[in-house]
Amino acid sequence: MLHVSRLAIRVESKKAGEVIEFVERLGVRDKRRRVVSSGAYVEVPVVECENLKELLREANFDFELVKQEKPVYARPRTLEDALRSRIPENLMKKLPKTYKVLGDIILVKIPEELEDYAGDIGKSLLEVNPHCKSVWWDRGKRGMLRKPDIVLIAGEGGETTHREGGCIYKFDVSKVMFSPGNQAERIRMGRIVKKGEIVVDMFAGIGYFTIPMAKKAKVYAIEINPDSYHYLLENIRLNEVESVIPVLGDSMYVTPERIADRVVMGHVSCHEFLPVAIRALREGGWIHYHESVPEQIIERPVRRVISAARAEGKEVRIENVRKVKNYSPGVVHVVVDAYVF
Ligand SMILES: C[S@@+](CC[C@H](N)C(=O)[O-])C[C@H]1O[C@@H](n2cnc3c(N)ncnc32)[C@H](O)[C@@H]1O
Incomplete structure (x- = not known):
């Protein structure tokens, strides 16, 4: 353990500037403690230094070396x-x-x-x-x-309110996840959705994508976890987005069919839900499919979207594959934007 010094030079306040300059030049000022004043005097914190007394005397300072009774610690920056x-x-x-x-x-x-x-x-x-x-x-x-x-x-x-991209997200960190690494994706979703669209958010959580999208669109927000659902309702209220239809349930079974212009699949392990997402679309529409994938098989999410669309008798145009973040060593979180028709 490092020895924490309480040593300080006590001088008249009018001499404080000169003494501070002097100890800084010597390199003995203790910056972890603040200079404090007591009456007409100040205490300038210094680190232990053998010949400090002599040096101060030589410089003709009228001083006293004291052990501070109430040191005030400077806030560490890092x-x-x-x-x-x-x-x-x-x-x-x-x-x-x-x-x-x-x-x-x-x-x-x-x-x-x-x-x-x-x-x-x-x-x-x-x-x-x-x-x-x-x-x-x-x-x-x-x-x-x-x-x-x-x-x-x-x-x-554990409960907090986080503001990001003009949206308010309230949640309890001990009960539900919030991934700061997905920030750009949340903002992007709010931008690409078009006014008046109908969106299905199959893994809504506390409203990560639902809230930014609901500023322009009607969003069916499906969530299975009651804790997340509780905050989803709270966030709909806090952000005053009345166009959200919250649904508590398993999106495998409660996703509406032939209704959406856009489906968000914001779960990194949800390929089994692709047929349900495709059936949620009207004639043609967008799927935003998330997956965590090892870099050696980076084409897997695109392959999965294409084969799920074909199995449903649909065509698919892959518009974009975007890295959301590094997920774990050698594994990335990607999102595929696919137009299914
Ligand atoms: C990974 S989180 C979403 C993270 C989010 N995209 C972000 O930006 O931080 C996925 C959510 O899907 C919910 N979920 C998991 N399985 C589900 C299911 N079958 N139906 C509905 N919601 C589900 C989880 O409870 C969780 O809230």
């Missing part, structure tokens, strides 16, 4: 700064490079070597992001419902 005195130096290079901020909640992935320090990482992240109320250790998603596997490591509360 996770690295905040953790330096809390974890062993040799583990610093293992620190997570990124973390996600959703509303006032932080999600962070923690490498195995740092699992014992999860609480310290959480506390440090709150120091770096004082507007946030809690930090959750993100350990992935589980099963077809993509339920988050996460653990609270600092602060409290």
Whole structure:
């Protein structure tokens, strides 16, 4: 553990500027603590330095070296700064490079070597992001419902309101997923949908795609998980999008037929639902089909869309295959835009 110094130079306030300049030139100012004033004096925090007293005397300062009773710590700017005195130096290079901020909640992935320090990482992240109320250790998603596997490591509360692309998303990070990596896709969906269209969102969740699309279109939003459905209803209300028809159920069985201009299949493992999606379309229409696919077989999603359309006696034009994000090492999340007719 690093020794945390409380040493400071106490000088008259009018001399503060000169002393700060002096200790900065010497490289002994302790920037982790703030300069504090007490009456006509200030305390300038410094790190331990052998001949500091002599140097100050030589410079003719009228000073006193004190141990601060109430040091005020400067807010660290990075996770690295905040953790330096809390974890062993040799583990610093293992620190997570990124973390996600959703509303006032932080999600962070923690490498195995740092699992014992999860609480310290959480506390440090709150120091770096004082507007946030809690930090959750993100350990992935589980099963077809993509339920988050996460653990609270600092602060409290899981419900948050996240704003993005002019939309409001309220949800509880401990109950439902929200993928920041899909942001560009959510915004794109809101842009490409045309005014007056009828859309079926087969895996609506809390309204990831439904909300941006509902600003222009009528959207059937189907969701199987009651927790997600609860927030879907809340988000319809918060965003004042009356054109959404929420449906609680399994899209394999409740998807309406021959109704849609566009079907969104926003689940990374949903190829078995392609026949249902195709039957939801009117004469001709768009399918936005998502899949997580190993890079070696990157053509698989297109192949699946084409064969599902043919099996339903339809033609298909593949307009676009877009990478949404890296899913896991060697695996990408893609979306296929297909016109089926
Ligand atoms: C992966 S999430 C959607 C992620 C989203 N596209 C984003 O931008 O973050 C998929 C949603 O589909 C729901 N779901 C899974 N199987 C379903 C089914 N058979 N019918 C309806 N919803 C389903 C899950 O509960 C979950 O809310």
